[in-house]
Structure formats: C-alpha cells, structure tokens
Amino acid sequence: MRLCLSAAVIGGKISSLMSKLAGGRGSSLPGVVARRIYSRSLKKLASQIKSGVIMVTGTNGKTTTNNMIAKVLEAGGRRVIYNEEGANLITGITACFVRFSNITGSLDYDYASLEVDEASFPKVVKEVKPDIVVVTNFFRDQLDRYGELDKTVQVVKSALESLNDVTLILNADDPLAAQLGLLTGHKAVYYGIDRQEGTERAVAQTRESRFCPRCGTELHYSYYHYSQLGGYRCPSCHFKRPKPDVEGTDVSTVNGGYSTRVCFSEGCSSINLQTAGFYNLYNALAAFAVGRLLGLDNETVQAGLERYTPAIGRMERFRYRDKPCLLNLVKNPTGYNEGLATLLSIPGSKDVFMALNDNAADGRDISWIWDVDFEILARHLDELQSFTCSGTRAEEMALRLKYAGVPTSRITVIGDLESAITVSLQGEAETAYLFATYTALWPSQSILCRLAEKEEQHAVGMSSVS
Amino acid sequence: MLSVCHLYPDLLNLYGDRGNVLAFLQRCRWRGIPVKLSEIKMGESIDFNQVDFLFLGGGSDREQNLMAAELEKHRDKLKEAVENGLVILSICGGYQLLGKFYRTINGEEIPGLGILDYYTVAGEERLIGNVTIEIELDGKTVKATGFENHGGRTYLGNIKPLGRVLAGYGNNGRDGTEGARYKNVFCSYLHGPLLPKNPEITDHLIKLALKHRGMEAELTPLDDTLENMANETMLKRMLK
Ligand SMILES: [Zn+2]
Numbered sequence: 001m002r003l004c005l006s007a008a009v010i011g012g013k014i015s016s017l018m019s020k021l022a023g024g025r026g027s028s029l030p031g032v033v034a035r036r037i038y039s040r041s042l043k044k045l046a047s048q049i050k051s052g053v054i055m056v057t058g059t060n061g062k063t064t065t066n067n068m069i070a071k072v073l074e075a076g077g078r079r080v081i082y083n084e085e086g087a088n089l090i091t092g093i094t095a096c097f098v099r100f101s102n103i104t105g106s107l108d109y110d111y112a113s114l115e116v117d118e119a120s121f122p123k124v125v126k127e128v129k130p131d132i133v134v135v136t137n138f139f140r141d142q143l144d145r146y147g148e149l150d151k152t153v154q155v156v157k158s159a160l161e162s163l164n165d166v167t168l169i170l171n172a173d174d175p176l177a178a179q180l181g182l183l184t185g186h187k188a189v190y191y192g193i194d195r196q197e198g199t200e201r202a203v204a205q206t207r208e209s210r211f212c213p214r215c216g217t218e219l220h221y222s223y224y225h226y227s228q229l230g231g232y233r234c235p236s237c238h239f240k241r242p243k244p245d246v247e248g249t250d251v252s253t254v255n256g257g258y259s260t261r262v263c264f265s266e267g268c269s270s271i272n273l274q275t276a277g278f279y280n281l282y283n284a285l286a287a288f289a290v291g292r293l294l295g296l297d298n299e300t301v302q303a304g305l306e307r308y309t310p311a312i313g314r315m316e317r318f319r320y321r322d323k324p325c326l327l328n329l330v331k332n333p334t335g336y337n338e339g340l341a342t343l344l345s346i347p348g349s350k351d352v353f354m355a356l357n358d359n360a361a362d363g364r365d366i367s368w369i370w371d372v373d374f375e376i377l378a379r380h381l382d383e384l385q386s387f388t389c390s391g392t393r394a395e396e397m398a399l400r401l402k403y404a405g406v407p408t409s410r411i412t413v414i415g416d417l418e419s420a421i422t423v424s425l426q427g428e429a430e431t432a433y434l435f436a437t438y439t440a441l442w443p444s445q446s447i448l449c450r451l452a453e454k455e456e457q458h459a460v461g462m463s464s465v466s
Numbered sequence: 467m468l469s470v471c472h473l474y475p476d477l478l479n480l481y482g483d484r485g486n487v488l489a490f491l492q493r494c495r496w497r498g499i500p501v502k503l504s505e506i507k508m509g510e511s512i513d514f515n516q517v518d519f520l521f522l523g524g525g526s527d528r529e530q531n532l533m534a535a536e537l538e539k540h541r542d543k544l545k546e547a548v549e550n551g552l553v554i555l556s557i558c559g560g561y562q563l564l565g566k567f568y569r570t571i572n573g574e575e576i577p578g579l580g581i582l583d584y585y586t587v588a589g590e591e592r593l594i595g596n597v598t599i600e601i602e603l604d605g606k607t608v609k610a611t612g613f614e615n616h617g618g619r620t621y622l623g624n625i626k627p628l629g630r631v632l633a634g635y636g637n638n639g640r641d642g643t644e645g646a647r648y649k650n651v652f653c654s655y656l657h658g659p660l661l662p663k664n665p666e667i668t669d670h671l672i673k674l675a676l677k678h679r680g681m682e683a684e685l686t687p688l689d690d691t692l693e694n695m696a697n698e699t700m701l702k703r704m705l706k
Pocket residue numbers: 212213214215216217234235236237238239
C-alpha cells in the first residue's frame with residue numbers, strides 16, 4: 001500500500017514537472033494522475049497531518065481566508081500546507097498534498113488548510129476529515145446553476161451533518177451561513193462585524209434569501225453591511241444573528257487598508273489590514289477566529305495577518321510609471337458591488353478597466369452584470385475619467401454602463417485584453433482600477449506583470465483615506 | 467407621464483431581469499418622455515388602470531410559489547387589463563405563471579393564472595444556453611439574442627409565439643417556437659436581459675404603451691451603436 005502511495009506521488013510529481021516544462025500551470029494535474037494511480041492517495045496523505053485539518057468553504061472569500069489562516073498558523077511556528085488558488089476541487093486538493101509530500105509518500109506537517117469548492121465539499125470530506133470548517137457566506141454565483149443557492153446550502157449542510165467532532169467557524173452576519181450552527185448542532189464559533197456608524201451601504205443591492213431558514217418568514221433587518229449580511233432576526237421564531245464570538249467594531253480605513261477593533265470573550269485587540277475591500281475584514285475575522293481556537297495569542301495572529309499578501313486578483317497592486325494599478329477579480333453581483341465600493345473609496349481620479357468573459361468558468365450567462373449596482377458610478381463621474389471594456393463580452397459590459405447612466409463618450413470597447421489594459425494604464429487619471437472575471441484574470445495579471453511593476457505588500461501606493 | 471410597474475422586485479430579482487425595466491425607463495428618459503417607476507411589493511395593492519407597462523420576472527421555486535399565491539388575488543383584474551391592452555413583458559417564471567398550469571416531474575398539475583392559452587411541463591434536463599430568435603414587429607423582422615435557462619417546456623394552445631428559434635431551444639426545444647404573444651402581452655424565456663440589447667423590441671413596447679395611454683407614438687431615433695454591437699457579437703457567434 002505504501003508502494004502504491006509512493007508510485008502515485010511520484011507519478012503526480014512527474015506530471016507536474018512535465019506540465020511546467022510545457023508551460024502550463026498544472027495546479028490540479030498531479031492530483032488527477034496520483035488519484036488514477038492510487039485512488040486512496042488523498043486519504044492516505046491527509047491522514048498524516050499531525051494537528052488538524054481546516055477547511056474553508058462558501059461563495060466569496062475562500063482563497064483570501066485560507067491564505068490568511070495559513071499565514072496566521074505559520075506566524076505561530078506551525079508547519080502548514082495549503083492549496084493554491086483555484087485548485088479547490090478534489091483533484092486540486094490531492095495535488096496540494098502530492099506537492100508537499102516526499103517521494104515515499106510521507107508528509108511532515110502540523111496543519112492542512114484547504115479551500116474547498118462548495119459543490120466538492122461532500123466528496124472531499126469523505127476522504128479528508130476536517131477538524132475545523134469555516135463557512136464564509138453564500139451568494140449567487142455563476143448563474144448557469146439556476147436557483148441553486150438553496151441547493152448549495154443544502155449540500156454543505158448535509159456534508160457537515162455527516163461529520164463528527166468538528167468545530168464550525170461561521171459568519172454570523174450571513175443568515176445562510178449562520179444557520180448551519182443551529183441546523184447541524186455542531187459546536188460553532190461565530191464571527192461578524194458590529195453595526196457601523198455611517199457605513200450604511202447601497203440599499204438597492206440585490207440580496208439573497210431574506211427568509212428565515214427555520215420557518216420561512218421574511219427576516220427583519222436593523223442594518224445591512226452588504227448584500228444579505230447584516231443584523232437580522234426572524235419575527236416569528238427565535239432565529240436571529242448570533243452574538244459573534246469574534247466581533248469587529250470601530251472599522252476605519254487607513255492607508256488604503258482597513259483597521260478594526262476586534263472583541264472576543266477574553267478581551268479586545270485590533271486588526272490592521274494592508275488590503276482594500278471591506279469584505280476582507282470578514283476574511284481576517286475568520287482567520288482570527290481560527291487562530292484563537294487553535295490557541296495562538298493575539299500578537300501572533302496579528303503578525304500573521306500582516307504577512308498576508310493578496311493572491312492574484314485579490315486587490316493585487318501594481319505600479320505603471322508612477323500610477324498605482326489595482327487588479328480585482330469579480331465573479332458575482334455581491335463581489336462586484338464590493339469592488340465598486342472599494343474603487344470609489346480610493347481618493348483621486350481613476351481610469352477603470354472592466355473585462356467580462358463568458359467562458360464556462362465565468363458563467364456563460366452574463367445577465368448577472370445587470371444585478372450589479374453600476375448606477376453608483378454615474379453618481380461619481382467627476383472622479384471617473386475613462387471606462388475601457390474588454391473581454392469576450394466587452395460590448396455587453398459597455399451597454400450595462402450606458403444604461404447605468406455613464407456617458408458613452410467615456411466608454412471605449414476594446415476586445416483585446418492587452419490593448420485595453422494599455423489604454424487604461426496610459427489614461428490620465430491618478431489610479432487605474434481593473435476588474436476582471438475569472439478567465440480574464442490570469443491573462444490580465446500576466447499582461448500587468450509585463451507592462452507594470454508588481455508592488456510588495458507593504459508598499460502603500462495610495463494616500464490616506466479618512 | 468408613462469407609468470412603469472415592476473412586480474415584486476424584492477422577490478423576483480434573479481438573472482438581471484430588472485435590466486428590462488431599466489432599458490424601458492432609460493429609453494423613455496433619453497427621449498424626454500416623462501416616466502415613473504413603481505415597484506410593487508408583496509401584499510401591496512395594484513391598480514392596473516394606472517399602469518402603462520408591467521414587468522413580471524421569474525424567481526427560484528420558493529419565490530415563484532409566493533408570487534403565484536400573491537398574483538392569484540389579483541387574477542381577475544389582471545385578466546381584464548390584458549384584454550384591455552395593457553402592455554406586459556413577462557419573462558421565464560412569470561411567463562409560465564400566466565399560462566394554464568405547470569406539470570411537475572411527478573405529474574402533479576400546479577394551476578397557473580390561466581390568463582393565456584399555454585401550459586408548461588417539467589423536463590428532466592434544463593434547457594440552458596445562448597439563444598437567438600426572429601420576431602415580427604410591425605411587419606419588420608428583428609433578430610434578438612439572449613440566454614435561456616428553464617426546466618419547463620411550454621406548449622402553446624390558441625396563441626401566437628413571440629418568435630421563431632434560430633439557435634437554441636425556445637419554448638420546448640421541439641417546435642421551434644419561442645415565447646408567446648397575445649394583444650399587448652409579450653412573454654419570453656430570454657434572459658440577458660432581453661430589452662437592453664434588443665432596442666427595437668423595447669421601442670416597440672414604448673410605442674404600444676404610449677398608444678395605450680392615448681399619446682403620440684412617434685419615437686425620436688436614438689444612437690444604438692452599443693446596443694447593436696452587443697447584439698451583433700452574439701448573432702455572429704450563434705449564426706455562423
Ligand atoms: Zn423563523
């Protein structure tokens with residue numbers, strides 16, 4: 001059996017090497033090969049993890065949260081393996097273990113922290129038993145999967161029910177994620193963000209299920225952070241936003257990042273993030289909760305979060321001559337609305353680039369862009385100099401902006417990504433802000449790496465926002 | 467003043483279908499036609515006589531059922547308004563609901579509002595993908611593109627289809643029809659949403675609404691370069 005595993009790992013490693021020589025990224029290929037050689041590869045490799053397995057699932061924020069957790073654990077001196085961005089199906093997770101294993105198939109790590117695709121979650125937990133499961137949120141994603149949000153929640157819930165002895169780390173502000181504590185009966189640690197003064201965000205946003213998961217009554221909200229995240233309670237049963245065990249309060253923006261006070265049972269501390277985007281606070285609070293649960297002290301957790309560098313397209317920063325450029329992956333209305341809020345939080349004038357592709361991984365149905373609140377842009381035209389639309393559905397993106405009230409004189413359609421990015425970088429505004437859907441992200445990033453310089457995490461490229 | 471009514475936007479907000487309402491409103495505004503939007507929520511009353519353009523979308527199963535129960539209360543008045551020429555656009559789930567019934571996989575028949583003569587039968591596989599149809603509008607043939615995503619197959623009775631399928635599935639993937647049309651009611655499975663990149667349909671609806679209100683129905687032409695580019699991209703891709 002050991003021989004099988006070793007053969008599988010060697011096979012996987014060779015395939016990875018071959019694929020890299022051929023110029024591919026090959027992030028899940030080693031997993032495919034290893035599983036074909038020995039179907040129990042993942043199970044055998046994962047069983048060697050010494051202290052625990054953490055899984056992160058949900059719609060938005062998986063990659064960032066998982067990377068933050070890994071940094072926090074590493075700051076505490078733990079040896080951690082974690083999967084590369086995007087490789088969150090069972091093959092990608094197997095590939096991650098193959099990569100960290102030696103050729104005899106043995107692994108010497110304390111923790112595995114794995115982001116897991118929601119639909120793959122049941123399959124993965126059959127082979128790898130998690131000790132901690134983080135559920136970030138549930139939003140509508142890739143709209144080909146019609147009306148499947150309820151189904152996705154159901155799939156994750158059933159898989160959680162099949163587990164014993166697991167601790168859930170749940171977003172208290174999302175009723176769809178928070179309900180899992182109640183419904184599965186597992187031990188749950190909740191994280192959330194307290195009501196914020198003056199940060200009442202766009203009310204017209206498309207929101208997910210506003211209905212009580214227990215009794216179906218429409219939930220009452222006293223405030224929203226974004227989408228269906230906020231303070232809610234059911235008027236007819238006792239379901240309501242659980243009091244968070246780890247709660248962010250007094251959120252402020254500093255140097256293009258965020259800072260928040262974070263309170264928990266033993267006291268309060270603070271988190272400073274170098275990353276823009278309000279939603280990243282949630283990811284940091286989840287990582288904070290994991291760190292606390294695993295016994296790390298506040299300083300270690302904070303040090304880990306400071307070490308976090310955004311993964312590709314998660315507010316990755318570049319510099320073109322003296323112009324800061326930010327790259328933002330967008331895949332659903334909620335994420336896009338948050339991206340727009342971040343764009344508008346940056347001071348000064350902006351050239352905006354928007355790439356919309358309709359390949360399978362983006363969702364072939366692009367109707368979702370009509371659920372994004374682009375109308376907000378029409379109210380800030382004084383600071384938005386140009387809009388360059390690109391990708392396979394560039395014209396549709398431009399059309400969306402037109403109907404949102406952006407004058408067509410500021411909109412340019414350039415299907416080719418490189419020419420379009422060049423136009424945005426060379427625009428006269430102070431900052432370039434680039435949005436890209438999934439399959440437009442990698443090419444956009446490599447174009448940026450060629451045309452501009454990638455910035456290090458602490459190089460604060462923007463003046464203070466207050 | 468034209469009055470646009472979006473039914474239950476709080477419930478039926480799937481698939482960017484609110485883009486249809488947006489397109490109607492904007493194309494009125496750009497021409498200086500005064501227009502106002504009222505969004506009707508669950509439990510609120512509606513006076514169809516005050517409405518010039520009514521939009522009804524679709525939702526997930528649970529929301530669809532809530533909508534059906536709510537609309538049942540307004541059924542007779544809605545039917546009367548339809549007969550009197552109210553301009554309606556109804557997409558996907560809303561389209562199905564105006565018909566006679568929806569037969570589930572188990573053979574159970576869920577009654578619709580029974581205002582229009584067609585019925586829908588659930589199928590095993592969902593019909594998903596880009597779709598192109600050909601529509602006759604005032605004697606002119608228009609090619610429209612969109613995205614369909616429906617489990618139900620709709621079969622028309624004594625009623626005209628909205629258009630003919632050039633690529634994609636349409637009503638049922640068999641008879642080449644797409645949507646339904648009765649008096650000033652337009653029904654379709656096309657998301658995308660339908661109206662923004664098919665401006666001739668939008669303008670046709672605006673004209674009908676103006677006429678229904680007894681107003682001058684000549685429309686100032688608009689610059690539709692982007693609209694046509696967006697439509698052309700998909701026509702080129704689908705009608706190779
Ligand atoms: Zn309840």
